Amino acid sequence: MSCIPERIELCSNRFLAAPPVPPHFNSSNILLSLETLSLDGYFSFENNQYAAKDFGNRYHFLPSAVLHPKSVYDISSTIKHIFQMGSGSEFTVAARGHGHSLQGQAQAHRGLVINMEFLQEQEIKVCSGELPYADVSGGQLWINVLLETLRYGLTPKSWTDYLYLTVGGTLSYAGISGQAFKHGPQINNVYQLQVVTGKGEVITCSEDQNADLFYAVLGGLGQFGIITRARISLEPAPKMVKWIRVLYSDFSSFSQDQEHLIASQNSFDYIEGFVIINRTGLLNNWRSSFDPKDPIRASQFSSDGRTLYCLEMAMYFNPHDADIMNQNTERVLSELNFIPSTLFLSEVSYLEFLNRVHISERKLRAKGLWEVPHPWLNLLIPKSKIHNFAQEVFGNILNYSSNGPILIYPVNKSKWNNKTSLVTPDEDIIYLVAFLSSAAPSSTGKDGLENILTQNKRILEYCATAHLGAKQYLPHYSTQEEWRAHFGSKWQVFQKRKSAYDPFAILAPGQGIFQKGNTPLMTSSKPERKYPAAFGIQ
DSSP states (O other), rough: OSSSSSOOOOOOOHHHHHHOOOOOOOHHHHHHHTSSSSSEEEEEOOSSSGGOOOOOOOOOOSEEEEEOOHHHHHHHHHHHHHHTTTOOOOOOOEESSSSSOOSTOOOOTTTTEGGGGOOOOSSSSOOOOSSOEEEEEOOOBBHHHHHHHTTTTEEEEEOOOOOSSBBHHHHHTTTOOHHHHHOOOOSSSEEEEEEETTTOOEEEESSSHHHHHHHOOOOSTSEEEEEEEEEEEEEEEOEEEEEEEEEESHHHHHHHHEEEEEEHSOOOOOEEEEEESOOTHHHHHHHTTTTEESHHHHHTOOOOOEEEEEEEEEEEEEEEGHHHHHHHHHHTTTTTTOOOGGGGEEEHHHHHTTTTHHHHHHHHHHHOOOOSOOOEEEEEEEEHHHHHHHHHHIIIIOOSSSSSOOOEEEEEEGGGGSSSEEEEEEEESEEEEEEEOOOOOEEEEEEEEHHHHHHHHHHHHHHTTTTOOOEEESOOOOSSHHHHHGGGHHHHHHHHHHHHTTTTBBBOGGOOOOOTTOOOOOSSOOOOOOOTTTTTTT
């Protein structure tokens, strides 16, 4: 456990030499004081428009400066300098990874954005042994972690579907994908963190050391500290993946089979699901990546005008175990009730499977359809309410083809640690439902931004009025009242931790949870309509 020091000892004379905080907190004085800090990296005060953009492409708040840190010291000394200004300053700080926030969460209006991808102080260090792990920078992309650990025949256990996200970014939320039923989310697969708090302190934390900060930061939406380093749990990496897709015509059989799979001891390694509404030529599109088990019957299947449910599964294996893997696959598939003619299979490398979304990204970028508004809505729904939710949403609210995938799959919370800041419904099995829409530029039709936002509002209104006990994942609210409702019984602890680790509310202003000085809660450039706070409808 020697790869991360217990506490970084920052050179004391550098702190003593820090410039005095200006007595008047106007923007010019603050920026001038930042310029006098002695750093390994540097500040940029112009041409920072990229820091006012994110993947959501709806919220744009320009910072006054961007820090490009070369060391943890740069981040610590800068935040400590801002902390010493006291609560009278409205200057705030946001850590920005690869810019994949959806609603301005990594932006700091007239504040400071820290470009975490610039932080490459230490290379990825892989430690093998009985409990293998990788020590990585918080600004490191997961794709780079994968590529480096594969060199040692190892891999992280839990993933997100898209790998071009930073480690610190996903650990600040949860990091959920099709492996979460087996290993829990990414925040459950971390041994240790190095964190810079809102006071500028550099603290190493784990389950056994500074545990309160450790659990606070995991899923903490960036409110308690900036993750500058993480120790990620690893396991032996497979070489290959058997990748399978099947279709269902009714939600009941689909969800029953999903729940059966996540409860089975010897099931698949990855399980996700999709809702497909009125998609023409669906199986023909699959043929570019999959082979049909029964080509003739598959060619006769029609998806036009139907709502279908796709179960996507993957089983990891090594080439010398291919026969055993095929036997296991056939055994598990025989227990399921999918439409037989829709069984499609493929074998790909482990890397190709995990990096599958990047292929779609390249295609969308080539068409100019990547940097468009993404009004995504991610929900966690209790198992007991999922049929009601599906009947209303997929039967009434959504009755046309969506402009983006709709994910839906269950996870077993027995694999999750409830000590983290992540908020989930109060049931053992919950469903992740993700409406991953892309708004067509300049469209006023069903694929336009306003229509998708209206659709999202209707879904949220239904969740609230039907009392489903749902929670938003990647949450976004406009008032603290809504945030209190979101956190529920966890709010008091969340607020107490904020007071302990970021008492002046310097960090992550884009979340809109706490205010510094008189800074208003961040809203989009268009005035938002207000709805009841029961579910944070916006």
